[in-house]
């Protein structure tokens with residue numbers, strides 16, 4: 494478990510992290526989401542003792558990072574995938590880390606296989622690695638000591654779609670086995686698909702937290718639902734009759750109502766649904782709204798988000 498307790502980090506008069514508190518639980522993937530400059534990396538650097546807190550503290554399993562004996566065996570970190578020595582090969586970087594942690598050499602090959610780096614790639618120097626290869630090596634490095642806590646700063650950066658799917662499966666499996674995963678991203682879609690819990694940060698402050706459903710429930714405005722059925726005309730009429738605004742969207746309908754309300758209208762009308770989902774835009778709108786004071790780029794009027 495990672496516990497962030499009233500953490501503040503100031504650089505002179507500038508407060509990068511402002512009274513932040515949250516918990517990342519074992520068995521859960523916690524997404525740390527916020528726009529560029531929100532304070533995600535700074536918070537994560539405090540977690541692993543690289544940046545001193547101005548006030549407050551972070552503990553992992555009840556201990557501060559520096560007080561954890563052989564921390565690599567308990568906490569796996571990926572902070573800056575290019576922070577390694579560029580003249581070393583991927584295999585050397587893992588071998589040195591394994592030696593430091595007192596792990597058998599076989600662990601290095603296991604991790605290279607796990608992250609999909611071939612023998613040939615593992616023998617190249619880091620300076621010749623592609624962004625995605627660096628990221629895979631960073632994940633191998635984080636997992637090397639078989640830790641129970643993972644702290645990953647923008648782990649999906651540079652991964653191709655297959656790599657992102659692979660990482661999602663890897664981290665979900667890791668959490669299912671009881672591990673604690675905290676991962677940051679500035680991309681909602683990335684986090685939404687993998688995180689059980691989300692912590693939204695903007696301008697150094699936590700602006701919302703909870704699971705997807707809780708966050709959406711707290712969002713202002715009417716929820717939207719996308720629905721497709723065997724008889725959209727009849728369903729559309731039933732929804733309009735129930736007082737919900739309906740418009741055509743692709744092969745189905747976009748409705749200003751919750752999935753439950755749409756389901757009820759369909760039940761009443763006796764229409765078979767073939768697809769029903771909560772409109773993803775709701776969460777994106779919420780994210781932009783909550784972090785709007787820190788958005789660099791205001792959306793021009795009339796341009797849909």
Ligand SMILES: Nc1ncnc2c1ncn2[C@@H]1O[C@H](COP(=O)(O)OP(=O)(O)OP(=O)(O)O)[C@@H](O)[C@H]1O
Pocket residue numbers: 504509527528529530531532533534535536678679
């Ligand atoms: N050593 C430092 N000195 C001064 N300001 C700093 C320092 N480190 C970070 N900051 C500032 O703190 C703020 C938060 O930075 P941080 O790197 O934590 O953001 P982030 O949420 O990780 O953003 P991104 O999505 O771009 O990675 C930024 O305004 C940054 O310029």
Ligand SMILES: [Mg+2]
Pocket residue numbers: 533534535646
């Ligand atoms: Mg960052």
